[in-house]
Amino acid sequence: MIVILTGAVLIYSTLDMPDWGDPNSPASLHVSPRYIEKTIEETATPNAVTSVLADYRGYDTLGETTVIFTAAVVCILLLRRFEDDKTL
Amino acid sequence: METVIGKYNYWIYIALMMIGFYAMIAKRNLVKKIVGMNIFQTAIILFFISTAYKKDATIPILIKSQEVIDPAQYINPLPHVLMLTAIVVMVSTFGVALAVIMMLYNQYKTLDEDEIIEILRKKK
Amino acid sequence: MIRLYDDLIIQTVCRIMIPLIQLFAFYVIAHGHYSPGGGFQGGCILGASFILMVIAYDINWMKRRFSEKKNILLIALGVLIYALVGVLCILLGAEYLNYGILHKIIPTDSVKVRALGTLIIEIGVGITVMAVMVSIFLNLTTLGKHEKGEV
DSSP states (O other): OHHHHHHHHHHHHHTTSOOTTOTTOGGGTSSHHHHHHHHHHHHOOSBHHHHIIIIITHHHHHHHHHHHHHHHHHHHHHHOOOGGGOOO | OHHHHHHHHHHHHHHHHHHHHHHHHHOOBHHHHHHHHHHHHHHHHHHHHHHHOOTTOBOSBOOTTOSSOOGGGBOOHHHHHHHHHHHHHHHHHHHHHHHHHHHHHHHHSOOBHHHHHHHHHHHO | OOOOOOOHHHHHHHHHHHHHHHHHHHHHHHTTTTSSOOHHHHHHHHHHHHHHHHHHSOHHHHHHHSOHHHHHHHHHHHHHHHHHHHHHHHHTTSOTTOGGGGGGTSSSOTTHHHHHHHHHHHHHHHHHHHHHHHHHHHHHHHTTOOSSOOO
């Protein structure tokens, strides 16, 4: 019941969303043209995804790497059982 | 009719998202809940990727010989970046959640949520 | 616990495939500036090659080549490479993770060096993702008891 209600609300809210493939949707008007235009000039990297990932938003990716580092540490701490007290 | 053609992609993601949501709130098995969460995250990832798309545009890898770069020719790189990181977070949360579930199973010998709560109540 | 099952065809095919998969993973990491790819994707492919070793042979066969101690060290090393590049940028007098300043120690101009800094941190990310995938897989499939080598 809650699921159907939430779905109905979400479908109603999509009526205000931009159409699929619309080049003038708000998501692609704010900063992304600048990323596309300046990526070769500023970073010498033709792949805009890489330059945004590692250069313009490097701090974001650092946090990302820390997240998966933490996940691995949690998995090792929770599950690892050493037999006969042999450390690594 | 134009609304349907323009917006049907969102409706597909909403259907997918509601499947995941239903699994999260209605299922009792913890592993099924986690799989529901994964479906939910997949729906969100697809939604973000679809916002990046522009008609008649190509992937955001620039062609070197081009002098003037027109942003309308390349799809939006930003949602791709965000979702690239979100996929990795999805994998790591899935791993951690499975690890926690395995510890719970070792402790209580059941994966059913209600039974675990029952056992916890009896202990009090 | 599933008993170990040796199959000649699978083992031979995997012996041929694993170097190719690893080579492709390094290509994806290193060529991420010019084609789809990068640290996350290449790291995942590299981790998949080690997981294939575990599936086709057994865990001890894989751990002789890539020991668990090395694995845990590599998890930390990738994050460390990433963070140290940022600290290096501070020491040279720019903001954290502003690679443009690295041209003081690397003899290229300040635009090319940004691509180089991107490559360094992609390698760091790739190392971390690879080690994390292998570590999560090993610990989840064996409940953390993988000394005996049973899957």
